Amino acid sequence: MPLPKISAVGTFVPDHVLTNADLEKMVDTSDEWILTRTGISERHIAEPNEATSDLAARAAQSALERAGVAASEVDAIIVCTVTPDMFFPATACLVQHKIGATKAWGFDLSAACAGFIYGITTAANLVMAGTNKRVLVIGADTMSRIIDYTDRATCVLFGDGAGAFLIEPSTEDGLGFIGSHNEIDGSGGGSLYMPAGGSKIPSSVETVQKRMHYVHQDGQAVFKFAVRKTQEACLTVLDKFNVKPEQVKLLVPHQANQRIILAAAERLGLSRERVVINIGRFGNTTAATIPLATREALDQGKIEKGDIVLFAAVGAGFTVGASLWRWA
Numbered sequence: 001m002p003l004p005k006i007s008a009v010g011t012f013v014p015d016h017v018l019t020n021a022d023l024e025k026m027v028d029t030s031d032e033w034i035l036t037r038t039g040i041s042e043r044h045i046a047e048p049n050e051a052t053s054d055l056a057a058r059a060a061q062s063a064l065e066r067a068g069v070a071a072s073e074v075d076a077i078i079v080c081t082v083t084p085d086m087f088f089p090a091t092a093c094l095v096q097h098k099i100g101a102t103k104a105w106g107f108d109l110s111a112a113c114a115g116f117i118y119g120i121t122t123a124a125n126l127v128m129a130g131t132n133k134r135v136l137v138i139g140a141d142t143m144s145r146i147i148d149y150t151d152r153a154t155c156v157l158f159g160d161g162a163g164a165f166l167i168e169p170s171t172e173d174g175l176g177f178i179g180s181h182n183e184i185d186g187s188g189g190g191s192l193y194m195p196a197g198g199s200k201i202p203s204s205v206e207t208v209q210k211r212m213h214y215v216h217q218d219g220q221a222v223f224k225f226a227v228r229k230t231q232e233a234c235l236t237v238l239d240k241f242n243v244k245p246e247q248v249k250l251l252v253p254h255q256a257n258q259r260i261i262l263a264a265a266e267r268l269g270l271s272r273e274r275v276v277i278n279i280g281r282f283g284n285t286t287a288a289t290i291p292l293a294t295r296e297a298l299d300q301g302k303i304e305k306g307d308i309v310l311f312a313a314v315g316a317g318f319t320v321g322a323s324l325w326r327w328a
């Protein structure tokens with residue numbers, strides 16, 4: 001059975017930066033509040049003519065360039081997103097066309113902030129089954145399109161961005177995918193959601209007037225669940241695959257709130273140096289946070305061949321995921 005490895009990591013964020021000082025002019029907030037409660041200083045925001053597929057395609061192209069792989073050699077594209085360009089066709093179809101991945105099939109995967117973990121788990125299984133050789137997993141979200149910039153409780157948190165992993169069979173013994181643990185707790189669905197625009201409450205003048213096409217969140221409920229479940233999912237995957245916390249070189253967690261990350265890391269007994277935190281410059285980019293943080297860790301030389309890397313995320317749904325890889 002071929003062992004999947006992450007052979008390249010590509011990212012893309014839009015140029016425009018929205019700072020905490022900019023937000024102070026838009027809603028009743030302060031740089032001090034945002035920084036101390038979340039760790040965020042700024043976030044990138046897409047231009048009106050940039051959609052999720054544009055961000056996704058740029059991240060995918062960057063990953064392919066780094067790997068020296070042509071788009072025509074990609075077998076499958078998984079786009080993890082909650083902000084697709086449209087209901088249909090799938091953003092994966094738009095990306096396939098934009099990058100010229102002529103022989104790829106693919107689909108969108110909707111699991112919010114844990115989407116990227118579900119995506120790499122799926123890709124790893126496709127490679128292990130021998131079904132596909134080269135799989136592009138893209139986490140891309142244009143959160144600014146579903147954020148209410150009059151709601152200070154949510155608008156300070158999110159940003160736009162994309163990141164991609166190219167996953168293919170490892171050529172070196174023992175290096176690559178170790179395993180994942182994924183869960184859903186659907187009882188938390190009402191804590192973080194977009195009420196209208198789907199088949200339950202279709203778009204109407206009334207839903208627009210009631211601002212129902214924006215993110216609605218019970219921040220404290222999500223916070224408590226995220227701290228507890230990030231730790232639990234990490235411990236479960238470590239236990240399942242016989243890896244001790246002290247063997248983990250780096251935790252690359254979803255970036256929703258610096259306080260969530262630090263609390264979970266502390267509970268796992270991981271020191272600050274063994275956790276990647278880059279929320280300060282990007283905010284919460286939903287499915288894109290993990291590849292953005294991985295790229296940063298690689299650029300800073302924090303990941304070397306043979307290192308055990310643990311990815312973990314909790315998101316709307318609630319969705320939960322943790323995935324272990326021995327870096328190839």
Ligand code: UT7
Pocket residue numbers: 028029030033034037038113152153154156192218219220222223226255256257260284314315316
């Ligand atoms: O990927 C998963 C997505 N989401 C998350 O992970 C979010 C999880 N939740 C959180 O990160 C935190 O709950 C928040 C950052 C959203 C909020 O932090 P908090 O420490 O839980 O604050 P809070 O909701 O308890 O609000 C405390 C106070 C309230 O005022 P009062 O009622 O005490 O007077 C809020 O109205 O802070 C107020 N507040 C703000 N003040 C200034 C809420 N948002 C802001 C703001 N600026 N932007």
